[in-house]
Amino acid sequence: MSSTQLRLAYKARPLVAVVCVVPLLGEAMESALDFAEIRSFSASDGDIAGLLRWMRPDALIVDNEEDAEEAAAFARDHELPVLHVSVHERALRLYRHGSWEIIGSGEGTTPTVIRNVIAGALFSREGAAT
Amino acid sequence: MNRTRVLVADPLRIFRAGVRNLLARESDFAVVEAGSLEEVLGAVEEACPDIALIDLELPPLGGLAAVQRLSERCDAYKIVWGLEPSPETVLEAVRLGAHGFLRKEISSGGLVRALRGVVQGEAPLSRDLASSMIEALHGLDERTRARERAAVLSTREREVLAFVAQGARNKQIAATLVISEFTVKRHVQNILQKLEVPSRRAAASFYWTAFGPEGARGVATRIA
Numbered sequence A: 001m002s003s004t005q006l007r008l009a010y011k012a013r014p015l016v017a018v019v020c021v022v023p024l025l026g027e028a029m030e031s032a033l034d035f036a037e038i039r040s041f042s043a044s045d046g047d048i049a050g051l052l053r054w055m056r057p058d059a060l061i062v063d064n065e066e067d068a069e070e071a072a073a074f075a076r077d078h079e080l081p082v083l084h085v086s087v088h089e090r091a092l093r094l095y096r097h098g099s100w101e102i103i104g105s106g107e108g109t110t111p112t113v114i115r116n117v118i119a120g121a122l123f124s125r126e127g128a129a130t
Numbered sequence B: 001m002n003r004t005r006v007l008v009a010d011p012l013r014i015f016r017a018g019v020r021n022l023l024a025r026e027s028d029f030a031v032v033e034a035g036s037l038e039e040v041l042g043a044v045e046e047a048c049p050d051i052a053l054i055d056l057e058l059p060p061l062g063g064l065a066a067v068q069r070l071s072e073r074c075d076a077y078k079i080v081w082g083l084e085p086s087p088e089t090v091l092e093a094v095r096l097g098a099h100g101f102l103r104k105e106i107s108s109g110g111l112v113r114a115l116r117g118v119v120q121g122e123a124p125l126s127r128d129l130a131s132s133m134i135e136a137l138h139g140l141d142e143r144t145r146a147r148e149r150a151a152v153l154s155t156r157e158r159e160v161l162a163f164v165a166q167g168a169r170n171k172q173i174a175a176t177l178v179i180s181e182f183t184v185k186r187h188v189q190n191i192l193q194k195l196e197v198p199s200r201r202a203a204a205s206f207y208w209t210a211f212g213p214e215g216a217r218g219v220a221t222r223i224a
Helices: A003-012 A023-032 A048-055 A065-078 A111-129 B013-024 B037-046 B063-073 B087-095 B108-119 B127-150 B155-165 B170-177 B181-195 B200-220
Strands: A015-020 A037-042 A059-062 A082-086 A091-096 A099-105 B004-009 B029-034 B051-055 B077-082 B100-103
Touching (some): A015 A048, A023 A037, A023 B108, A048 A065, A059 A111, A065 A082, A065 A091, A111 B013, B004 B013, B004 B037, B013 B029, B029 B037, B051 B108, B077 B087, B077 B108, B087 B127, B100 B108, B100 B127, B155 B170, B170 B181
Parallel strands (some): A015 A037, A015 A059, A059 A082, B004 B029, B004 B051
16 A cells, blocks of 8 residues: 555544543544544543644544643644533533534533534534645 | 343433443443433333443432332342542442442443453442542441430430530520520530530530531521
């Protein structure tokens, strides 16, 4: 496989990083985002900006406030969509184009809604890049 | 091969999906899902699971009520799980019949090991919860002993002691209970004697151990 083919194959499956305090969230994302390559990391590892700088994912999912804010600072400069899944508040918020947008609450934290939000964010990001 | 049937009772689909996806990779588990107590009882009606993993906040009455209701209907091992549970909650869950308590922050591998352990008769308890539960148990013992000691007090003496615990002076207690200051003084002397404590401050401390803040709450608003 040539490097171009390899890159095309890679791009066929967007890379989504999941950084979470609750590891089961990563498990849920693997089944919900079956169109993407999922890489899960423990939130306790810290330095989320460093992780994003080296990993260069197409989207990021976090489940805690601190990581969400740290990631937003990086995302602002790199047009990276960040989805904050708050399991405590049962709410979703999406960071893109420099600001946070509340997606929903209660039933909003379902795998289906998360899949739709991430797919939408990836699609619009891809559209903006081409 | 007989699979271990795990009922995942959690209002958040994301947690149910997480457990389902995790256990789907293992050949020895089968997962059933429920999002509320009603769905739990419906699932149990069909077949009793081997293990029920019950969310602490399962609607409508919470996970502890679900443990009780489930205990009445089938012999499943009941494991409660939650985010940041207090030691008292863990203790209460065990007292009501839960076989274990896990934090939702548990690792994927940790959850699989815990569930396998349950089938082999182990009681899963997140490590930090075990020590805080023992502390809560000690606190409960102390409270029980203090309450037994408090049984020697008359109703009026206990009432006076509640005021003393709130820092009320004899004059205030007398005015609130509409009795003479002399009578309050006599009650306080009797309390110290019966409880075998040396001072008013020690009596107040005893009250807090026996009844805690909830015992004194009603009294605080009544002080004249």
